[in-house]
Amino acid sequence: MAAVVTNRRVILKRYVQTGLPSEDDMEVVTAKTTLAVPAGSEAVMVKNLYVSCDPYMRGRMTRHEVPSYVPDYVPGEVITNCGVMKVVSSGHPDFKAGDLVWGVTGWEEYTLVNNPKPYLHKINYPEFPLSYYTGVLGIAGLTAYGGFFEVSKPKKGDYVFVSAASGAVGQIVGQLAKITGCYVVGSAGSDEKVKLLKTKFGFHDAFNYKKELDLEGALKRCFPEGIDIYFDNVGGAMLDAVLPNMRIGGKITACGMISQYNLERPDGVRNLFYFVSKSLRMEGFLVSNYIAIYHRYEKEMAGYLREGKVVYVEDIVEGLEAAPAALMGLFTGRNVGKQLVAIAWE
Numbered sequence: 001m002a003a004v005v006t007n008r009r010v011i012l013k014r015y016v017q018t019g020l021p022s023e024d025d026m027e028v029v030t031a032k033t034t035l036a037v038p039a040g041s042e043a044v045m046v047k048n049l050y051v052s053c054d055p056y057m058r059g060r061m062t063r064h065e066v067p068s069y070v071p072d073y074v075p076g077e078v079i080t081n082c083g084v085m086k087v088v089s090s091g092h093p094d095f096k097a098g099d100l101v102w103g104v105t106g107w108e109e110y111t112l113v114n115n116p117k118p119y120l121h122k123i124n125y126p127e128f129p130l131s132y133y134t135g136v137l138g139i140a141g142l143t144a145y146g147g148f149f150e151v152s153k154p155k156k157g158d159y160v161f162v163s164a165a166s167g168a169v170g171q172i173v174g175q176l177a178k179i180t181g182c183y184v185v186g187s188a189g190s191d192e193k194v195k196l197l198k199t200k201f202g203f204h205d206a207f208n209y210k211k212e213l214d215l216e217g218a219l220k221r222c223f224p225e226g227i228d229i230y231f232d233n234v235g236g237a238m239l240d241a242v243l244p245n246m247r248i249g250g251k252i253t254a255c256g257m258i259s260q261y262n263l264e265r266p267d268g269v270r271n272l273f274y275f276v277s278k279s280l281r282m283e284g285f286l287v288s289n290y291i292a293i294y295h296r297y298e299k300e301m302a303g304y305l306r307e308g309k310v311v312y313v314e315d316i317v318e319g320l321e322a323a324p325a326a327l328m329g330l331f332t333g334r335n336v337g338k339q340l341v342a343i344a345w346e
Contacts, residue, residue: 007033009108010323012073015063017265020331023324025061026079033110035088042092044116046085050316051107051329052134053339054168057081058261069286078106084123084133085111087152092116100126102133107323109343118291124301126174129314133167135338136305136312137298139287143173143255145297146290151283152229152253159223161242164233165195165206166313168338169255174203174229182229185222186239189333196336200311215241226250234259236267243271246278254284262331313337 013027037043054212060073073079083105086137087095095101095116103109103120113120122309123133135141141340148154160177164170165186177184185205186197197206205222212218219227224245232239243251260266274280289298304310315335317326323341330339 003035005034005035005110006322007031007110009078009106010320011078012061012075013076015072016061018262020262021058021061021328022330026324026327028321033112035110037089037091037112040091041114042116043119043133044090044095044113044120045088046101046111046113046120047088047107048105048107048109048111048343049084049086049343049345050131050134050288051083051105051341051343052081052139053323053330053335053341054081054140055256055258055261058331059326078108078111078217080104080106082134082139084130084138085120090116095120095122100130102138107320107341109320117139121294124267124295128302128305131314131316131342132305132312135309135314136172137301140168140338141301142173142290142294142297143287144169144176145301146287146293147253147255147285148173148176148231151285152231152251154229155181157228158182158228159247160184160229160231161219161227162186162203162231162233163209163225163238164188164256164258165197165203166201166337167233167335170231170233170315171197171201171337172310173198173251174201175242175304177229178202179304179309189328193333193336196313200313209238216244221244229253231255232257236260237343239268240267240271243269243274243280246274246280249279250281252280252282254282271343315339316342318342 008030036047084102087099097142100123101120160182162170162173166188174184184203186203187209188194189210194206194208197203207218230252232244232254233256236259314338329335
């Protein structure tokens with residue numbers, strides 16, 4: 001008889017159309033699951049070790065009349081995102097019990113992955129903390145790498161500004177900019193995070209945007225000669241302040257706009273004419289555009305980590321019960337570094 005176990009899981013209770021969701025919009029429930037995969041299937045049963053908290057999940061908590069780029073969550077069903085897992089049982093020839101993998105999974109103790117390809121990836125560098133595969137060696141890292149090198153297309157000597165620079169993606173972008181030979185400045189929402197940017201991550205300069213009464217002036221102070229590349233993680237007022245400070249022919253890479261996700265009415269951008277007068281270009285992207293280069297990225301980033309050229313900061317909470325609060329904390333700046341949840345250890 002296949003083992004049947006209890007399976008704690010985080011579900012969405014209700015859609016949140018506007019405003020900041022609360023922990024009460026999610027619920028931890030207990031179900032039962034069978035650890036064996038269905039006979040004859042290529043499914044994989046995994047034990048979840050870590051799951052990731054990411055700002056884009058906010059959009060999935062809203063019901064969209066027009067489908068978004070990722071499916072909406074469904075009330076009553078488990079919340080899904082990327083995580084790190086250990087294979088318990090498998091019907092797929094590429095995965096066997098005991099394999100360590102990362103990819104799309106549920107916010108629960110055990111998940112049955114019915115279509116493991118292309119959603120699961122084997123962990124090739126287990127010498128690093130497994131949690132890194134929710135971040136620097138996973139989707140956050142690939143987002144930074146693809147967005148910066150494939151969209152921003154930096155060159156040595158460029159002046160680079162990164163918003164939300166101490167977050168999961170921003171901290172990597174800044175360090176990749178330094179490796180490329182760029183001058184890099186970041187913004188963050190606390191003095192602690194600003195210190196982190198300057199000391200641990202090696203940014204040339206940084207500022208606490210919550211203390212600046214004049215964002216345009218702060219950027220002028222940091223970039224007296226202007227900005228070549230803006231890696232935008234926040235949108236809104238910061239994007240508006242950046243535009244007058246861009247250099248001729250500058251590039252804006254739109255990665256995310258966390259300042260807008262919980263607004264009933266998004267902020268307007270007033271300084272759009274600078275796109276004309278400064279010949280600017282703004283381009284957005286999805287990390288899914290770069291899945292094909294993941295293994296190249298993984299190998300390159302593993303080298304940077306070994307050499308100490310890239311360091312990574314994580315904010316880990318323990319237990320599924322802590323997951324809803326951890327996710328909500330992203331929108332108030334409570335986390336320092338990549339936010340993730342530890343569910344179990346091997």
